[in-house]
Amino acid sequence: xxxxxxxxxxxxxxxxxxxxxxxxxxxxxxxxxxxxxxxxxxxxxxxxxxxxxxxxxxxxxxxxxxxxxxxxxxxxxxxxxxxxxxxxxxxxxxxxxxxxxxxxxxxxxxxxxxxxxxxxxxxxxxxxxxxxxxxxxxxxxxxxxxxxxxxxxxxxxxxxxxxxxxxxxxxxxxxxxxxxxxxxxxxxxxxxxxxxxxxxxxxxxxxxxxxxxxxxxxxxxxxxxxxxxxxxxxxxxxxxxxxxxxxxxxxxxxxxxxxxx
Amino acid sequence: xxxxxxxxxxxxxxxxxxxxxxxxxxxxxxxxxxxxxxxxxxxxxxxxxxxxxxxxxxxxxxxxxxxxxxxxxxxxxxxxxxxxxxxxxxxxxxxxxxxxxxxxxxxxxxxxxxxxxxxxxxxxxxxxxxxxxxxxxxxxxxxxxxxxxxxxxxxxxxxxxxxxxxxxxxxxxxxxxxxxxxxxxxxxxxxxxxxxxxxxxxxxxxxxxxxxxxxxxxxxxxxxxxxxxxxxxxxxxxxxxxxxxxxxxxxxxxxxxxxxxxxxxxxxxxxxxxxxxxxxxxxxxxxxxxxxxxxxxxxxxxxxxxxxxxxxxxxxxxxxxxxxxxxxxxxxxxxxxxxxxxxxxxxxxxxxxxxxxxxxxxxxxxxxxxxxxxxxxxxxxxxxxxxxxxxxxxxxxxxxxxxxxxxxxxxxxxxxxxxxxxxxxxxxxxxxxxx
Numbered sequence: 001x002x003x004x005x006x007x008x009x010x011x012x013x014x015x016x017x018x019x020x021x022x023x024x025x026x027x028x029x030x031x032x033x034x035x036x037x038x039x040x041x042x043x044x045x046x047x048x049x050x051x052x053x054x055x056x057x058x059x060x061x062x063x064x065x066x067x068x069x070x071x072x073x074x075x076x077x078x079x080x081x082x083x084x085x086x087x088x089x090x091x092x093x094x095x096x097x098x099x100x101x102x103x104x105x106x107x108x109x110x111x112x113x114x115x116x117x118x119x120x121x122x123x124x125x126x127x128x129x130x131x132x133x134x135x136x137x138x139x140x141x142x143x144x145x146x147x148x149x150x151x152x153x154x155x156x157x158x159x160x161x162x163x164x165x166x167x168x169x170x171x172x173x174x175x176x177x178x179x180x181x182x183x184x185x186x187x188x189x190x191x192x193x194x195x196x197x198x199x200x201x202x203x204x205x206x207x208x209x210x211x212x213x214x215x216x217x218x219x220x221x222x223x224x225x226x227x228x229x230x231x232x233x234x235x236x237x238x239x240x241x242x243x244x245x246x247x248x249x250x251x252x253x254x255x256x257x258x259x260x261x
Numbered sequence: 262x263x264x265x266x267x268x269x270x271x272x273x274x275x276x277x278x279x280x281x282x283x284x285x286x287x288x289x290x291x292x293x294x295x296x297x298x299x300x301x302x303x304x305x306x307x308x309x310x311x312x313x314x315x316x317x318x319x320x321x322x323x324x325x326x327x328x329x330x331x332x333x334x335x336x337x338x339x340x341x342x343x344x345x346x347x348x349x350x351x352x353x354x355x356x357x358x359x360x361x362x363x364x365x366x367x368x369x370x371x372x373x374x375x376x377x378x379x380x381x382x383x384x385x386x387x388x389x390x391x392x393x394x395x396x397x398x399x400x401x402x403x404x405x406x407x408x409x410x411x412x413x414x415x416x417x418x419x420x421x422x423x424x425x426x427x428x429x430x431x432x433x434x435x436x437x438x439x440x441x442x443x444x445x446x447x448x449x450x451x452x453x454x455x456x457x458x459x460x461x462x463x464x465x466x467x468x469x470x471x472x473x474x475x476x477x478x479x480x481x482x483x484x485x486x487x488x489x490x491x492x493x494x495x496x497x498x499x500x501x502x503x504x505x506x507x508x509x510x511x512x513x514x515x516x517x518x519x520x521x522x523x524x525x526x527x528x529x530x531x532x533x534x535x536x537x538x539x540x541x542x543x544x545x546x547x548x549x550x551x552x553x554x555x556x557x558x559x560x561x562x563x564x565x566x567x568x569x570x571x572x573x574x575x576x577x578x579x580x581x582x583x584x585x586x587x588x589x590x591x592x593x594x595x596x597x598x599x600x601x602x603x604x605x606x607x608x609x610x611x612x613x614x615x616x617x618x619x620x621x622x623x624x625x626x627x628x629x630x631x632x633x634x635x636x637x638x639x640x641x642x643x644x645x646x647x648x649x650x651x652x653x654x655x656x657x658x659x660x661x662x663x664x665x666x667x668x669x670x671x672x673x674x675x676x677x678x679x680x681x682x683x684x685x686x687x688x689x690x691x692x693x694x695x696x
Contacts, residue, residue, distance in 0.1 A: 052654050055646045080656035092651040096669025102652070105665065109656035143669070160655060 002196035003030010004067050004083055004167035006051075011062035013043075013050040020046040020257050022224035023062065028168060031196040035210055035235060036203045038221035039243055041256035044203045045089060047221070048172040052086040053079055066168065081110055083167030087157040087174050093145040099156065100126065100140040103163055110164070129162045132192070134185050150177035158189040165193075170201045175209040187212030207239035220246055222255040269318050272296060275412055278323070282380050285387045291394075295401045295411035305404040305505075307531050309589045309621060310560035315529050316503045317406065320444035320475040322413060326356025326437075341689060342435055342464050344682045351376060351432040355447075357440050358415045369428060375421040376432055379448055382419035390419055393452055398481035398509040398537075406505045410446050410477045417448035422457040422488075431460040431493075431680050438476070441469035441501065449480040453488035453516075460679045462493040464686070469501035480508040484516035486540065493521045493678045495687045500527040500555065507533045514540030514569065521677035523687040524551040524561065525694060535564040538572035538603075548577045550674040550687075552694040553586030553618065563607075564593035567600040567633075576607035579671055581695060582618035593625045594635055601632040611641040612670050614663075614695075667695055 006028045013021035020043050028034050036044050050057045051064055053076040064071040066082055074082060094102070103126060108116045117125075130137055135155050145153050154174055161169055171190070175183055190200065190213055202215065210218075210232070218234040219226045220243070228234070228246055237245075247255060275296050279289040304313060329335060332348050343349065351369060353376065354362040360378045369376070375386055382390050395401050401411040418434055438445050451461055465476070476498055484490045490510070498504050504526050510518040518536055536545040547563045565574030576592045594605030605628075611620035624637035644666055652662035668675075671691060678684040 053650070055650055075659070076650055076653035077656055077658050077662075080654055086654055088651065088654075092645070092648045094648055094652070094666065094669055096672030097665050102655075102665070105652075105657050105661060106655035109658065109661070164655065 003199055005029045006084070006168045006199065007065045008051070009063045011047070011050065011064065012060045013046055014058045014060050015046070015056055018258075019060070020224055021050065024224070024226055026201075026219065026226060028199045028201050030167065030199045032217065033194065033200045033202065033213065033215045034217045034219065035215035036201060036219045036221055036226075037205070037207070037235065037238060039255050040205065042221045043224040043257050044221050045172050048086055048170045048201075048203055051170060052076065052084065077109065080166075085161055085164060085166035085169040087161055087169065087171040089172040089176065091145050091153050091157060093143075093148075095143050095146050097144050098141055099144050102144045103160065106160065106164060125163060129159055132162070133159055133189055135159060151179065151182040154178055154186060155182065158186050162189055162193065167197065168199045168201070169193075170203065172203045173205060174202070175204055175206060183209065184212060207235050210235045222246070222250075222252055224257045227252075269320070270322055270413060282383075284380070284383050285391070287391055288383055291401065292412050292414070295408045298402050299405050299408035299412055302402060302405040302408050305406055305531070307560040307562065307589070308591050308623065310531070310558060312529075312531060316473050317409070317475055317477070317505070319473055321440070321442040322415060322444055324357035324440040324443035326359045326361050326439055328360070329354065329362045332362065338466065338468065339435060339437060341686050342466070342682065349433045349680070350430055352434070353378065353418055354435045354437065355416055355418070356437050357443050361437075366430070372426045373423040374426060374428065375419060377419055379414070379417035379419055379450070386419065386421070389421060390450065393450055393481060393483055395479070395481070397483065398511050399479050399507055406477055407479065407507070410448070410479050413446045413477075414448045415444070415446045417450070420451045420459070420461060422453045422459050424454040425456045427457065428459040431462050433680060433683070434463045436463065436465045438467035438469070438474075438498070438502070441467070441472035442474050444475040445478065447476070447478045449478070451481070451490060451492070452483045453485060453490050455485045456487045457485075458489040460491040460493070462678065462680045462683050464494070464683065465496045465498055467499045467502055469499045472501050474502050476502050476504045476506070478504070478506045482508070482510040482518055484510065484512045484518050486513045487515040489517045491519045491679055493680065493683060495523040495678075495683060495690065496526050497690055498526040498528055500557065502526070502528045504528060504530040504532070506530065509533070510536035510545060512536065512538050512540060512543035512545060515542045516540060517544040519545065520547045520549070521674055521679070522549040523674065523678070523690070524549055524559075525687070525690045526559070527555065527557060529557055530559040532560070533562045533564070535562070535566070536574070537566045537568065538574060539568050540572075541569040542571050543569045544573045546575045546577075548674040548677055549579070550671045551580045551588065552691055553580065553582045553588045554584050554694055556585045557587075559586070559588040560591070561588065562591040562593065564591070564595065565605065567594075567596040567603040567605060569603075570600055571602040572600055573603070574605050577673060578609040578622070579674060580611045580620060581614060581667055581670065582611060582620045583614040583695065585615075585617040587619040588621070590620070590622045591625065592623070592637065592639070593627065594637070595627040596630050596633050596635065598629040600630050603630070603633045605633070605635040607637045609639045610670070612667065613641065613643050664696070667691075
């Protein structure tokens with residue numbers, strides 16, 4: 001079997017004592033693109049943050065394994081070095097640290113001491129990805145995300161994704177706030193990574209991203225659970241008909257977390 | 262509570278000291294008068310820091326240092342301050358109270374630039390020194406420490422740039438207190454005449470962990486009309502030295518004084534950096550960084566006073582506090598009546614790395630004129646857990662992520678230092694102090 005497998009079982013997550021995820025099950029394998037869709041407030045971003053280890057989220061039950069290794073036992077940096085990546089919806093701004101220094105530290109964090117990437121090789125790799133994503137080269141010397149527009153932040157997340165080459169990437173609303181040109185560039189980046197060794201979980205609110213990136217599997221979240229799964233045709237039906245038909249099918253009146261069917 | 266008030270050196274000592282240095286009569290007079298005043302004047306009272314039990318009186322006053330015939334003889338302690346293969350053309354190294362090494366390029370000599378130790382300056386350029394020495398910037402009788410400084414001054418330098426002379430390459434000094442008990446009463450006098458410009462960078466170094474001594478420093482920086490002075494410094498006195506450091510600027514019409522100060526002492530420190538914008542359109546950017554560690558107590562005042570119309574003052578203070586260190590950051594913008602259209606901006610930020618560290622940022626605006634703009638920002642906080650999470654989510658360890666955030670926090674000032682070797686050295690000092 002090629003690539004890695006991320007296995008999420010019965011995941012329950014709370015924030016400040018309030019349960020947001022109420023038993024999520026999902027398996028992502030190398031070579032597969034999954035899309036998680038759903039209206040606002042249904043727990044999609046919580047799922048992404050909890051897997052990566054966001055300090056505010058508490059896992060109350062369930063498990064996450066990457067190739068059999070217990071992800072929830074790992075520190076955030078260990079999860080990344082094990083092969084996970086989260087493209088964040090709201091990346092932090094870090095004053096005084098250039099994007100380029102940050103990228104180099106991130107790449108070297110995955111390499112053994114004494115085997116750090118050479119400066120020349122790093123610059124070459126970074127420049128080629130900057131070009132590919134149509135990012136102004138000045139961005140490398142700007143402080144990380146500081147004063148970046150929404151679109152620049154998202155491109156920067158994809159830049160990191162392409163340079164770090166994780167086994168499994170989770171992209172949290174990577175399309176929000178992007179105009180159509182930026183959306184195309186971001187999609188181009190993600191599609192370039194598609195191969196048997198790369199699995200991806202794309203969290204999105206809108207179907208439009210999926211016009212550019214075709215998922216193999218589509219999941220719908222409501223009330224903190226995956227309530228429906230299917231192929232790419234599910235996304236198309238959601239685009240055409242919205243979510244109401246699913247709610248009807250399942251007898252759900254209010255899809256947000258805190259409501260129970 | 263008894264406080265040591267008796268001065269350690271008396272009139273005949275001071276008189277002899279001046280005579281032995283072959284100083285002009287006015288200087289001897291100034292010293293003796295200052296000594297008398299020192300007995301009656303009060304200690305300075307930095308806001309929110311009690312210094313009356315600090316050691317300002319136990320020290321050894323005079324110490325000589327051997328000279329270096331070339332930079333190849335430079336001891337290991339000083340190596341990191343210089344790029345030896347690319348040695349500065351204009352450099353003075355003061356070792357204890359004497360000059361160990363000094364060089365000034367022919368080009369600058371030909372242009373009439375003076376860059377020499379204070380004692381030579383008193384002999385060779387006495388009138389010029391007298392015109393500025395403790396006159397317009399710092400007064401002898403401000404408090405006991407300024408008076409003591411004037412009485413016991415035992416080192417320092419004089420930089421004078423004549424009218425219309427622009428200096429492109431930086432001038433650098435290193436003040437090395439090799440003798441662990443020797444006190445430094447250092448006087449730095451930098452004068453840029455009309456339409457001139459210069460970049461000056463200084464380092465203070467000592468290694469006394471166990472021996473106690475004192476550094477009482479007065480720096481006067483004068484920018485005449487349309488002159489531009491860029492002043493950089495890294496202070497790195499060891500924990501045994503109690504430091505009073507008073508750096509003051511006076512900027513006349515259209516003049517600029519920019520400060521980039523790395524305040525990295527390990528002992529108790531009072532630092533004042535005050536700039537008077539006397540002339541219309543005068544500008545000052547005062548940027549400082551500091552790291553507090555151990556049990557040291559520090560008080561930093563950055564103050565810009567606007568007298569001239571349309572004058573511009575920006576203060577930026579960034580401090581990192583660890584272990585049980587305590588620091589007070591006072592950022593003061595003062596706009597005097599008549600200084601219309603002026604702008605006073607200030608920002609003080611303190612990053613706390615331990616539960617026991619204490620930091621306080623006090624932004625103060627004192628405004629006596631209606632037609633002005635002003636703003637301030639201050640914060641005291643810990644490393645942002647979300648920033649750590651973001652960096653760690655890319656595989657960076659927590660220790661390395663913290664290191665990046667701290668360096669980033671201090672970068673606005675570090676990057677401002679005009680000499681690459683001094684910038685690197687400040688980065689190394691920060692590295693040493695933080696980890």
